[in-house]
Amino acid sequence: MIGRLEGKVAVVTGAGSGIGRAVAERFAAEGAAVAVWDVNAQDAAGTVDAVQERGARSAAYAVDVADSASVGRAAARTLAAFGRVDVLVNNAGVFDHYASVPETSEEQWDRVLGINLKGMFLVTKALLPALLDGGGTVVNTSSISGVVAGGGGIAYTSSKHGVLGFTRQLAADHGAQGVRANAILPGAVETPMTRPILERGDAAVLETVRSVPARRHAQPPEIAHLALFLASDESSFVHGAGYVIDGGWTAL
Structure with a gap:
């Protein structure tokens, strides 16, 4: 069977672990070549190995997405190596450990945003x-x-609200030119970034995770399935949407 991304080239940022790695592997299984972008070169190389085990072409690029020069170099190298980009998954991100305004330094705000x-x-x-x-x-x-409070601190919540606005405006600006833009809004997902929070046993966080209708947190491959849908032609009429995938958290 022909994969849903057969012949496509995908760039996935933050692909060294967690959701990003799961997305890279899922895309590879559907026929895509994958450029793995991550700030951690070793993690990126690990994802490339996993992608290549699925028979897909892949290469790793060490990228600081907050630095325009670093991004420019990675973009140039990716295009030189693969010749095109058909799918972009902007997944790189950091957490702020539920810090409120008084607890958030200017440096932390700037880093998260x-x-x-x-x-x-x-x-x-x-x-x-x-x-x-x-x-x-x-x-x-x-x-x-990106739609409710309580899932992070002031910097994280502000940044994720911004992602939704960015996505909608991108769709409005470029949908007629053939570029679709959509967003994924996960709830609690077990990743290297969130695992310390879950292992630390913060009572409020754990109680929230246990109280959602799904009664658990998500695994990265579950998020990757949604990313595949939005990246593929199956979602050809989907523009500027935000898909909540949270085990029912926001339904309560």
């Missing part, structure tokens, strides 16, 4: 000409913190 929101802008800007050239798809990782 720089990676979670500015980084998305820089990567999209660098790759948009390639996406426009072939009619591409952008999938942005937001969070339930």
Whole structure:
């Protein structure tokens, strides 16, 4: 059977672990070549190994998405190696450990917004000409913190609300030019970024996870299934949408 992304080239940021790695592996299983972007070169190399085990072409690029020069270099190298980009998954992100305004330093605010929101802008800007050239798809990782409070601190929640606005405006600006943009809004997902929070046993967090209708947190491959849908032609009429995938958290 022909994969749903057969012949496509995908760039996945934050692909060294967690949701990003699961997305890279899922895309590879559906026939895509995958450029793995991550700030951690060793983690990125590990994802490349996993992708290549599925028979797909892949390469790793060490990228700081909050730095325009780093993004520019990675974009140039990716296009030189793969020749095109059909799918962009903006997944790189950091957490703020539920810090409130008084607990958040200016440096922490700049770091969280720089990676979670500015980084998305820089990567999209660098790759948009390639996406426009072939009619591409952008999938942005937001969070339930993009629509409600309580899933993170002030910086994280602000950044994830911004991701949803960025996605909608991107769709409005470039949908008619053949580029679709949509967002994924996960709830609690067990990843290397969130595992310390879950293992620490914060009572409020654990109680929230236990109280959602699904009665558990998600695993990264479950989020990757949704990313595949939004990246594929199966979602051809979906523009500017935000898909909540939270085990029912926001339904309560």
